[in-house]
Amino acid sequence: MILASYVEEIIAKVQAENPGETEFHNTVKEVLTSIAPVLEKNPKYQQAAILERIVEPERVVMFRVPWTDDAGKVHVNKGYRVQFNSAIGPYKGGLRLHPSVNLSIIKFLGFEQVFKNSLTTLPIGGGKGGSNFDPKGKSDAEIMRFCQSFMTELCRHIGLNTDVPAGDIGVGGREIGYLYGQYKRIRNAYDAGVLTGKGLNYGGSLARTEATGYGLLYFTKLMLADAGLDYKDKTVVISGSGNVATYAIEKAQEFGAKVVACSDSNGYVYDKDGIDLALVKEIKEVRRGRIKEYVDAKPSAEYHEGCKGIWTIPCDIALPCATQQELDLESAKALVANGVKAVGEGANMPSTLDAIEYLQNNNVLFAPAKAANAGGVAVSALEMAQNSMRYSWTFEEVDNKLKNIMADIYENSKRCAKEYGHEGDLLVGCNIAGFLKVADAMLAQGVC
Structure with missing residues (x-):
């Protein structure tokens, strides 16, 4: 009870000192409640005020x-x-x-x-x-x-x-x-290494554009495999049509899935025959147009204004790849009612906390954003490494490094969840795994 009170006290302090910052409040609450078992086993973190320091930007x-x-x-x-x-x-x-x-x-x-x-x-x-x-x-x-x-x-x-x-x-x-x-x-x-995501002819990395979407699929594929499932012949709904969504669609199709929907900030398209990725790329990357233009070329597809309805489409796997807080409790209930088996977060915290709780309570496999969409920043760091070496790796070399990184993230998240009494909960596991490395580094560097 003392430990729970301490965590609640820090959360309340963040809310009081940062009024109106709902998104920030939510992520602090999610992380701090997840790592409570770590604090219980390791009082050194509380003694060094790691929580008080880690919630405050430098x-x-x-x-x-x-x-x-x-x-x-x-x-x-x-x-x-x-x-x-x-x-x-x-x-x-x-x-x-x-x-x-x-x-x-x-x-x-x-x-x-x-x-x-x-x-x-x-x-x-x-x-x-x-x-x-x-x-x-x-x-x-x-x-x-x-x-x-x-x-x-x-x-x-x-x-x-x-x-x-x-x-x-x-x-x-x-x-x-x-x-x-x-x-x-x-x-x-x-200083090529001061920015990542650069063009290939001035210091960029091959596979950086694809990295977040590909990484999401590599991570969720491992999660599905542990449950005896696979992407092959599954129906998938992916929100968004930007960089993450585009390459999530590409890799899902490569894995044998049928992706039937994608969206932008105005609305979504549903194509029962499967999304035509070349057409989406033409609309979004070449024309810089809106996703509603998809039905001009594919009259058999449907366009719907507004984004929330995309989660009412029956699917086996849902991958929110658009923006934060897009998948709320009502959307989670619709997905569960339609038999969804897994949800993988491609955007940053796209699911609300009550939606996540509902999905987990209904035995839906859940891949949290911190782990599942880490592929982009991982390859950004690989771009920095290449800039430091003044050297470039091939696409296959970078992609293999990405696969290994996502596999390590998955295994570490799974291991930490089990070690701290939450076996199978990848959200808790990834929060703990991420916290431990940062907290130990902060301890080693003293009060700063």
């Missing part, structure tokens, strides 16, 4: 981002970089450009990143950043001017051994290119 940077549109009008957006924890390496985490971005979302993502990066076993700490700028509907020139303004401030806070940003929602190869160009211009140095 640094929060907020700044204005002024930029000029093509008509000459000046706009101002908010910029953020939360450097959460550097106990095991330089801060590492993406930059998100989306109207929903605020301090709560960046802190939630940064906190998640600490444990996700720890799970990869690679030497990278946790951070996150971004802006409430919306790249949709903007010209290339407008996006370039925004990125240059954003990097003009950000460049003083990042570095090869300090903080290494990457892409996230709204930040792909185009944006990374503009950001890196401005960084190089200001710093007068070709």
Whole structure:
């Protein structure tokens, strides 16, 4: 009871000191309640106030981002970089450009990143950043001017051994290119390892684009195999149509599954014959269009406005790959009612806490985001390694390293869950595995 009271006290303190930051509150609650068994066995963490320190970012940077549109009008957006924890390496985490971005979302993502990066076993700490700028509907020139303004401030806070940003929602190869160009211009140095997700002709890594989606499938395939299941001939629903979703669809189809739905922020398409991935790539990567255009080329498919209905489609496996908190309790109930066997999180914390609880209580296999979508940051760290060596690995070499990393994450999560009395609960297991490495590093480095 004393231990439970201590954890509840820390959670209450975070909520009181960070009012209105619901996303951040939720992720802190999920992690801290999961690691209670660790604290019970290892009082040294409580004595050293590890929880009090680990929930507090080491640094929060907020700044204005002024930029000029093509008509000459000046706009101002908010910029953020939360450097959460550097106990095991330089801060590492993406930059998100989306109207929903605020301090709560960046802190939630940064906190998640600490444990996700720890799970990869690679030497990278946790951070996150971004802006409430919306790249949709903007010209290339407008996006370039925004990125240059954003990097003009950000460049003083990042570095090869300090903080290494990457892409996230709204930040792909185009944006990374503009950001890196401005960084190089200001710093007068070709520090290729300061940003990841770069183009192949200036320091990028093969398989980085595919890494998060592929990693999700590698992880969930292991989870399914332990339950005597496989992707072959299974019906799969995948939300999103961005980078993660696209390559999750690709690998699921390679594994013999039939993917019948995907979405974007406006709505979703259902294709009973199976999603035409080449068409999705044409719409989203070439035209930069909306997913509703899919039915123009495939009249037999259905388009539905709004995203929530995608979880009412009967499926064996559901992979939420769009954004945070997209799969709520009502959606979880619909999935269970339709016989879903497994849910794997491709986005960052896409399921609400009550949805996760409902899925687990109904014996649905659950692959948590911290573990299942760690493939992207893992290959980002491999990109950093290649930049340091001034060398490039082949696609097959990187992909094999990714498979091994995801297998290690799965085995470590499974082992920690069993060791601390929660056998089969990968959510608890991955939180514990991620926490232990960071907490031990913090202990070794003293009170800092």
